[in-house]
Amino acid sequence: xxxxxxxxxxxxxxxxxxxxxxxxxxxxxxxxxxxxxxxxxxxxxxxxxxxxxxxxxxxxxxxxxxxxxxxxxxxxxxxxxxxxxxxxxxxxxxxxxxxxxxxxxxxxxxxxxxxxxxxxxxxxxxxxxxxxxxxxxxxxxxxxxxxxxxxxxxxxxxxxx
Amino acid sequence: xxxxxxxxxxxxxxxxxxxxxxxxxxxxxxxxxxxxxxxxxxxxxxxxxxxxxxxxxxxxxxxxxxxxxxxxxxxxxxxxxxxxxxxxxxxxxxxxxxxxxxxxxxxxxxxxxxxxxxxxxxxxxxxxxxxxxxxxxxxxxxxxx
Numbered sequence: 001x002x003x004x005x006x007x008x009x010x011x012x013x014x015x016x017x018x019x020x021x022x023x024x025x026x027x028x029x030x031x032x033x034x035x036x037x038x039x040x041x042x043x044x045x046x047x048x049x050x051x052x053x054x055x056x057x058x059x060x061x062x063x064x065x066x067x068x069x070x071x072x073x074x075x076x077x078x079x080x081x082x083x084x085x086x087x088x089x090x091x092x093x094x095x096x097x098x099x100x101x102x103x104x105x106x107x108x109x110x111x112x113x114x115x116x117x118x119x120x121x122x123x124x125x126x127x128x129x130x131x132x133x134x135x136x137x138x139x140x141x142x143x144x145x146x147x148x149x150x151x152x153x154x155x156x157x158x159x160x161x
Numbered sequence: 162x163x164x165x166x167x168x169x170x171x172x173x174x175x176x177x178x179x180x181x182x183x184x185x186x187x188x189x190x191x192x193x194x195x196x197x198x199x200x201x202x203x204x205x206x207x208x209x210x211x212x213x214x215x216x217x218x219x220x221x222x223x224x225x226x227x228x229x230x231x232x233x234x235x236x237x238x239x240x241x242x243x244x245x246x247x248x249x250x251x252x253x254x255x256x257x258x259x260x261x262x263x264x265x266x267x268x269x270x271x272x273x274x275x276x277x278x279x280x281x282x283x284x285x286x287x288x289x290x291x292x293x294x295x296x297x298x299x300x301x302x303x304x305x306x
Contacts, residue, residue: 010231027267028290030233042268044235050271051235052288059237069192101233116231117267132231 005100010132012147017127022112023120034075035102036116038097045069059119066099074139081125083109085091091125095134103128107144165192215252218257221247226267240270248275259301266294273297 007014032043033052044047044051045059045066054072058065070090081089083105091111093101103111103125110122129135162287166175173189181187225243232238247254255276270293274280281300286292 006230027265033232040291042233042234042290043236043288046239047236047288048271049284050239061234098234114233116233119225119228143282158185 011128011130013129014123017124019121019123019127021119022122023074023114026114027117029114030116031114032069032102034112034120035104036070039106043069043153053117061098063092063094066102067138067140070102070140071111071129074142076142078139078141079103080136081136081139082146086144089139089141090145091136093135094137095132101128101133110143112138171239215257218247218254222261235268236251237238238268244272248272251276255301256306259298259306262294262297263302264289265304273300286305 029039030042033041041052042128045053047059053059054069057068088107103113106112111125112122114120164175164179166173175273221243225241229238258269281296282293
């Protein structure tokens with residue numbers, strides 16, 4: 001099966017919504033790390049500790065654990081995916097009750113995703129809904145960080161939103 | 162399981178009755194040539210077996226990579242049946258995994274750890290695939306793989 005057929009099967013809306021390939025394939029990082037701004041780590045809360053995961057956040061494959069992971073980076077839950085120039089959003093996908101994917105909103109309103117061990121793409125949020133990643137289950141946002149400022153843990157509280 | 166027999170009128174006749182069901186596929190390999198000299202069937206068998214192990218390994222690698230290309234889930238990567246079958250190959254798979262890791266770094270750490278019982282990756286490097294790969298390749302080099 002070629003990659004076009006694979007993508008069409010896994011992401012039924014991708015072809016009609018369109019996407020742009022923005023990086024070569026890499027097994028060095030995954031979508032969770034990419035959403036968190038890392039390209040040299042694979043993030044996953046495997047209990048045995050084989051992969052990176054924010055310190056102090058439970059290593060469990062639950063939406064709650066993923067929300068806490070991004071909360072440790074300064075994100076707080078929000079209700080919509082609208083573009084706000086001063087905020088950066090991430091979307092968490094869930095399938096069959098388990099987190100599967102994270103996407104990060106870009107400054108132009110499109111979203112960027114790392115697809116497993118494959119490529120990075122920019123896309124609409126709807127484009128990745130389907131049997132593989134499920135649906136968006138949560139959106140989070142934090143103040144957009146100026147280029148070069150890094151994406152390290154912040155101590156932003158909900159009152160700042 | 163090996164049985165001994167002789168060629169009689171062009172057919173293999175086993176020396177003893179064997180508990181094999183009708184239709185079971187078997188492999189026949191001569192122990193001696195027609196001149197009575199010991200042949201090299203054991204090496205041949207080992208070679209054939211090794212080729213079979215390699216073919217099986219690469220088939221499983223292809224299956225695993227194709228099935229998990231789009232997943233970020235470490236659980237799905239490591240618990241995929243093809244990956245687990247590679248672990249199930251045991252020590253035979255270590256040399257092949259190391260060669261595959263040299264060719265194309267990937268998430269082989271868990272398989273190597275499961276098979277060898279060792280783990281050369283520093284705690285602070287977990288999740289950093291390039292550093293984990295480097296640690297395992299150094300481990301492999303030290304052990305002659």
